[in-house]
Every structure is written in structure tokens, then in C-alpha cells.
Amino acid sequence: MIKLYHAPRTRSVRILWLLEELGLPYAVERVEFRPPEKHFFAQATPLGKLPTLEDGDVVMCESGAIVEYILERYGEGRLAPPPGSRERAAFLQWLHFAESTAFPPLGIVVWLTRYRSGSEPDAELLEDARSRARTGLDVLERALDGHDYLVGADFTAADIMMGFTLVAARVLGVLDERYPHLDAYLERLQSRPAFQKAIAVA
Amino acid sequence: MIKLYHAPRTRSVRILWLLEELGLPYAVERVEFRPPEKHFFAQATPLGKLPTLEDGDVVMCESGAIVEYILERYGEGRLAPPPGSRERAAFLQWLHFAESTAFPPLGIVVWLTRYRSGSEPDAELLEDARSRARTGLDVLERALDGHDYLVGADFTAADIMMGFTLVAARVLGVLDERYPHLDAYLERLQSRPAFQKAIAVA
Numbered sequence: 001m002i003k004l005y006h007a008p009r010t011r012s013v014r015i016l017w018l019l020e021e022l023g024l025p026y027a028v029e030r031v032e033f034r035p036p037e038k039h040f041f042a043q044a045t046p047l048g049k050l051p052t053l054e055d056g057d058v059v060m061c062e063s064g065a066i067v068e069y070i071l072e073r074y075g076e077g078r079l080a081p082p083p084g085s086r087e088r089a090a091f092l093q094w095l096h097f098a099e100s101t102a103f104p105p106l107g108i109v110v111w112l113t114r115y116r117s118g119s120e121p122d123a124e125l126l127e128d129a130r131s132r133a134r135t136g137l138d139v140l141e142r143a144l145d146g147h148d149y150l151v152g153a154d155f156t157a158a159d160i161m162m163g164f165t166l167v168a169a170r171v172l173g174v175l176d177e178r179y180p181h182l183d184a185y186l187e188r189l190q191s192r193p194a195f196q197k198a199i200a201v202a
Numbered sequence: 203m204i205k206l207y208h209a210p211r212t213r214s215v216r217i218l219w220l221l222e223e224l225g226l227p228y229a230v231e232r233v234e235f236r237p238p239e240k241h242f243f244a245q246a247t248p249l250g251k252l253p254t255l256e257d258g259d260v261v262m263c264e265s266g267a268i269v270e271y272i273l274e275r276y277g278e279g280r281l282a283p284p285p286g287s288r289e290r291a292a293f294l295q296w297l298h299f300a301e302s303t304a305f306p307p308l309g310i311v312v313w314l315t316r317y318r319s320g321s322e323p324d325a326e327l328l329e330d331a332r333s334r335a336r337t338g339l340d341v342l343e344r345a346l347d348g349h350d351y352l353v354g355a356d357f358t359a360a361d362i363m364m365g366f367t368l369v370a371a372r373v374l375g376v377l378d379e380r381y382p383h384l385d386a387y388l389e390r391l392q393s394r395p396a397f398q399k400a401i402a403v404a
Contacts, residue, residue: 040303040337048341049303058291062302064266065294072285083274089260092267096301100264101242101251104306108313111334122324132313135242139250 002026002070003054005045006201007033011063012051013198014164018067018157020194024074028201037115063164064099067157079157087152094150098161102140105133106165109172133174137182140166144181148188155192163189204228204272205256207247208403209235213265214253215400216366220269220359222396226276230403239317265366266301269359281359289354296352300363304342307335308367311374335376339384342368346383350390357394365391 002019006012006028019026031044041048049061053069060066071080081087108129112121140162143150150158166186169175175182189195204221208214208230221228235252236244243250251263255271262268273282283289310331314323342364345352352360368388371377377384391397 036334040307040334041341055291057288060291060295062295062298064302065291065298068294069291072290086259088274089257089262089267089271092270093262093264096264096267096298099298100266100301100305103302104309105242107306108310111310116327116330119326122327124321125318125324125327128318132238132242139243 003029005029005031005043005050005052005054007031007043007050008199008202009033010050011164013167014063014160015051015053015066015070016198016201017160017163017195018070018079020197021079021157021160021192022070022074024070030202035115037117064095064161067095067161071157079155079160081151081156091151091156091158094158095161097136098158098165102133102136102162102165103168105129105136106168106172106174109133109174110168113172130172130174133169133172134178137169137175137179141179141181144185148185159189163195205231207231207233207245207252207254207256209233209245209252210401210404211235212252213366215369216265216362217253217255217268217272218400218403219362219365219397220272220281222399223281223359223362223394224272224276226272232404237317239319266297266363269297269363273359281357281362283353283358293353293358293360296360297363299338300360300367304335304338304364304367305370307331307338308370308374308376311335311376312370315374332374332376335371335374336380339371339377339381343381343383346387350387361391365397 002024004012004015004026006016010033034042036042043050045052046059047061051063051066052059052061053066060069081091109126112126112129149155150162166175166182204226206214206217206228208218212235233246238244245252247254248261249263253265253268254261254263255268262271283293311328314328314331351357352364368377368384
């Protein structure tokens with residue numbers, strides 16, 4: 001059975017959410033999140049990262065990679081347009097965008113405000129990071145104008161990847177009332193039973 | 203025909219490299235890289251980002267997504283273990299790791315030293331970013347101990363993703379003599395004719 005190393009409010013929420021959407025059986029190995037003050041790979045998982053997935057001989061990290069792996073192996077065509085289809089490029093783009101473009105400036109905000117104990121963050125630097133994060137949100141706000149989901153008419157795993165990023169953006173005060181489409185989108189995502197189950201795993 | 207918006211020393215090198223490895227025909231639309239002092243989406247491409255790919259009706263960004271798209275559509279099984287195979291999880295993990303884990307701290311170094319005109323970076327902050335970047339390199343150094351490539355015995359597109367990240371790490375002074383396995387690995391990658399062709403596109 002799939003075993004997921006999980007801590008609340010980390011990227012492992014994405015994997016729980018996906019597993020719940022697909023109705024797959026899994027076991028959770030709960031770990032305490034350790035703020036990476038000195039080290040990125042400080043978590044009590046086989047690879048030092050959250051999330052880490054075990055599935056038979058497979059041990060892997062990287063939430064985007066785990067999402068792709070689960071979809072390929074157990075998705076039976078659900079939550080992703082198939083390779084070669086018209087919407088495949090958009091699906092891949094947003095799946096990567098969530099972590100590779102939208103998240104890094106949010107990660108800087110977290111780093112400056114939470115992981116550098118003992119030093120007050122430079123206010124101008126912090127505002128620069130927030131501003132950069134907003135340029136990513138601006139692109140998403142336009143992409144979701146008139147659309148319920150990122151890819152075509154249906155919810156896909158790209159929305160799972162982006163949903164976690166947007167939750168983080170809201171918690172960090174970057175996603176605010178300037179983004180009505182993102183606000184409605186995030187509400188749409190958070191109202192899904194699978195999301196609710198995922199964040200209820202304590 | 204595939205059209206790639208490209209500027210030297212940007213992530214579009216990854217796509218050129220992949221196209222050369224696969225021997226695919228393509229056209230290059232050369233754009234001038236604009237340092238994103240105020241905005242992440244400042245490039246003169248249809249999506250404001252580099253790389254951007256056009257392929258018929260498809261217009262997409264995100265280098266990792268473009269790599270996956272090209273492999274699925276034109277790869278004919280080359281440069282990636284197939285879905286369901288034993289090495290697929292590692293392939294997906296390293297493909298994502300290159301941009302989602304290894305690059306962000308390098309991106310901070312670039313941001314602090316090159317894109318914030320007029321202000322000298324805080325030395326301790328900069329060293330913290332470099333130190334975080336090194337934790338990613340440490341993981342890779344161990345992964346490549348005794349291995350020529352990241353996934354199994356053969357070169358894959360995950361090496362293309364990581365190769366660009368490591369070139370950046372070297373340019374930024376983060377990848378140095380402390381990493382003999384990464385050094386040999388990068389030399390192995392850079393000696394490939396397709397890499398040489400990719401970086402020769404001016």
C-alpha cells in the first residue's frame with residue numbers, strides 16, 4: 001500500500017488531496033515538521049523531505065513528481081488530460097508553474113520571516129519578494145478570468161498543485177482582495193470533500 | 203514546426219539541448235533577456251517568460267513542462283523511462299527536483315546579487331542562500347557517487363533539467379571543488395554534442 005510521510009500545512013497536503021480525489025487506499029506516517037533553519041533536508045523521512053512517498057520498492061520526493069507518478073500508475077485517466085490530447089500542454093505547464101514559478105517568491109517570504117531566527121527581515125527586501133510573488137498571481141488571475149479551473153472545464157491535478165500554492169499565498173498575506181478570480185477559485189477548490197479530508201489529517 | 207523563444211544563458215538552453223538530443227527540427231526566435239528587476243514576466247515572448255514554446259496551436263512556458271511535452275509528443279520513448287517502468291519515479295523526481303528544489307536558492311542568489319539594482323546584498327543573507335543551495339548539491343553529490351547519470355545507466359532528460367541548474371550553480375560560485383562527483387557529471391553532460399550545439403545558439 002502507498003505510504004505517505006506527512007505533516008500538516010506542508011506540500012504533503014497535495015498528495016493526500018490527490019489520493020482522496022482518486023479514492024486510493026494509503027497509510028500516513030505522521031512526522032513533525034522541522035523548520036529548515038540550517039538545512040533543506042531536515043525532515044524525518046527517508047529522503048529528508050516532505051512529502052516522501054513509499055510504494056513497494058519506490059521511494060520518492062518532490063510533490064509534483066509524486067503527483068505525476070500516482071496519476072500514471074493509479075489514475076486510470078482521471079484528473080489529467082492524456083498525453084497527446086489538446087489540453088495536455090496546459091496541464092503540464094500549470095502543474096510545473098505551481099511550484100517552479102509561483103512558489104519560489106513565496107518561499108523567499110517564508111525564509112525571510114520564519115526560518116531566519118534572530119534577525120528582523122529587511123522590509124524593502126521582503127516587499128520585493130511579495131511583489132514578485134504577486135506577478136505570478138497576476139498571471140493566474142488573468143488565466144482564471146471566466147474559467148472555473150486551470151485546464152479546460154474540469155478539475156485536474158494541476159489545480160491540486162496550484163491550490164496548495166494559493167493557500168500558502170493567502171496565509172502569507174500575498175493573495176488578498178486584489179484577486180477576485182483567485183479568491184473564487186480557491187474557494188471552489190477548498191470546498192471539495194477531498195481537500196477537506198486532506199487538511200483534516202492531523 | 204516547433205518554434206522556441208530563446209535567449210542564451212536562460213532556461214531555454216534546456217529546450218534547445220533536448221531538441222538537439224532528439225534531432226528534431228525547430229526554429230529559434232531570438233529575444234533579448236531582460237533582467238526582471240520589477241517583474242517576473244518581462245520577456246518578449248507570448249507568455250512573458252523564457253523559454254516559451256510554440257507548436258501549432260500550443261503555446262506554453264515552464265521548461266520542465268516543455269521537456270515533458272516534447273518527450274511525450276516527439277520522444278518516441280527516447281530519453282525517459284516509460285510510465286510504469288521501474289525507473290520512472292526517479293526520472294520524475296529528478297526532473298522536478300532540478301527546478302523545484304535545487305534552483306530556488308540559486309534564484310535567490312541571482313536576485314540578491316543581480317536584479318536588485320542600487321542595493322548591496324546583505325552578506326549574511328547571501329551566504330545563507332548559498333548554504334541552502336549547497337544542501338541541494340549535497341544530495342546530488344551523494345546520488346551521483348558511482349553513477350554516470352541520475353536515472354539508471356543512461357542519460358535522460360532529467361540530466362538536461364539538472365545540467366542547466368548545475369551550470370548556474372557553477373557560474374554563481376556555489377558548485378565548486380567540494381563536489382567532485384558533480385564536477386565529473388557536469389563535464390560528462392557538457393561534452394555531449396547536443397549540449398555544445400545548444401550553447402552555441404547565440
